[in-house]
Amino acid sequence: MEGAEVARFVWFDGRFVRRERALVPLTTHAIHYGTSAFEGIRAYWNSGQLSVFRLGDHVRRLRRSARRYSMRLRFTDAQVAEAVTGLCRKNRIREPCYVRPFCFVGRHGISLDVTGAAETHAAAFAFPMGRLFGGGGISAVVSRWRKFSDATTPTQAKMGGNYLNSIIATRDARRRGADEAILLDSGSGGECVSEAPGENVFIVKGGRLATPPLSSSALDGITRDTVLRIAKDSGRRAEVRRITRRQLRGADEAFLTGTAAEITPITRIDGAKVGDGKVGEATAAVMGAYSDIVNGRDRRYARWLTGVY
Ligand SMILES: Cc1ncc(COP(=O)(O)O)c(C=O)c1O
The missing domain is CATH 3.20.10.10 (D-amino Acid Aminotransferase, subunit A, domain 2)
Incomplete structure (x- = not known):
């Protein structure tokens, strides 16, 4: 996504906010230890319709990833799915795009013992995306x-x-x-x-x-x-x-x-x-x-x- 502009609104802990207002502290656990679970999802724009591909499968994999590390995803699958489609709507996206929902450990000191009690956040952002590589090989x-x-x-x-x-x-x-x-x-x-x-x-x-x-x-x-x-x-x-x-x-x-x-x-x-x-x-x-x-x-x-x- 180098260079691609992230759409103006992002989803952060259940709310749509302007991207510059979704901030996390320097002490955020995920920055230090990579304790984030994420997905990459595509939506396709066709004849005036935007459709997300295999949304449910991506959301389920996100939850499985977080669970593997005892990280709590504090939203239901339906809420995460709605965050993805809602993000596209909120940003009035009318072109092919990529959506990145993720969940990460926030305040947890420097502890390496991540349990279900660790503070987690959930977020998603979107940006326009055409072909990643040319189709020619x-x-x-x-x-x-x-x-x-x-x-x-x-x-x-x-x-x-x-x-x-x-x-x-x-x-x-x-x-x-x-x-x-x-x-x-x-x-x-x-x-x-x-x-x-x-x-x-x-x-x-x-x-x-x-x-x-x-x-x-x-x-x-x-x-x-x-x-x-x-x-x-x-x-x-x-x-x-x-x-x-x-x-x-x-x-x-x-x-x-x-x-x-x-x-x-x-x-x-x-x-x-x-x-x-x-x-x-x-x-x-x-x-x-x-x-x-x-x-x-x-x-x-x-x-x-x-x-x-
Ligand atoms: C390491 C790795 N392998 C494979 C894939 C392809 O997975 P998918 O087709 O679900 O995007 C991805 C992308 O998510 C990946 O990061």
């Missing part, structure tokens, strides 16, 4: 940094602190001239692909899609799940299985999935072309199907869209 490198494993911190909790791993891997990739990093797992799976700093990874081999299992420390991504559903419903073979570094390099096609990145083709890995170096047939088909779903053109998935207006 990006370059990726296998990072020298490994994805943390469940033996370190829970991989399924989307916590602020976890993203230091993503930040250092991204810097490493950019320094090496690539658009994105791919991290290998550091758990018992060893040399296998885990995920990218903020996206899941898919490969295509012989027309068949594959993505790493959660046991490779990959996040249970909502876009990943959407792609697996698209494959199932369209009769395309897809499997969740370990992917070695060699299989990644030998893939016919590869792509990333994520709320922000949507479906992003990877056309180079470690400097070498993936397949023929162009966006492949399977990737293009998934991109098309995904775009139809999020933009409301495929009514079979209408239940995944929450109308704002």
Whole structure:
């Protein structure tokens, strides 16, 4: 979101306030220890309608993340969902946007014992967002940094602190001239692909899609799940299985999935072309199907869209 202007009103502990008035003290626990749970959600603007994609799934994951760290989310799922749609309405957003709801520990001294009694805040802000990467294909490198494993911190909790791993891997990739990093797992799976700093990874081999299992420390991504559903419903073979570094390099096609990145083709890995170096047939088909779903053109998935207006 570098450079993107955050919409004027934010949601803070149940109220919509101007963004410059939503302030927290320097002692805020989350600043020091990364004790925040967050989500990234997209809303799509189409023919005069704004719709949030898989809102309920994101809100449920937010609650699960906070719970994993005994942090109390002091609002019901319905209230958080209403905060997201209400934020879009309050800001009169009439373009594609990204919404970031989060929950964080406020005043808790320097204690590392976070319990349900710790003070927490909930907030959300929104900003306009088009495509994160161009649709033509990006370059990726296998990072020298490994994805943390469940033996370190829970991989399924989307916590602020976890993203230091993503930040250092991204810097490493950019320094090496690539658009994105791919991290290998550091758990018992060893040399296998885990995920990218903020996206899941898919490969295509012989027309068949594959993505790493959660046991490779990959996040249970909502876009990943959407792609697996698209494959199932369209009769395309897809499997969740370990992917070695060699299989990644030998893939016919590869792509990333994520709320922000949507479906992003990877056309180079470690400097070498993936397949023929162009966006492949399977990737293009998934991109098309995904775009139809999020933009409301495929009514079979209408239940995944929450109308704002
Ligand atoms: C580490 C990581 N992996 C994968 C994803 C993709 O998840 P989703 O499709 O739910 O956005 C994200 C984004 O939330 C992420 O931060």
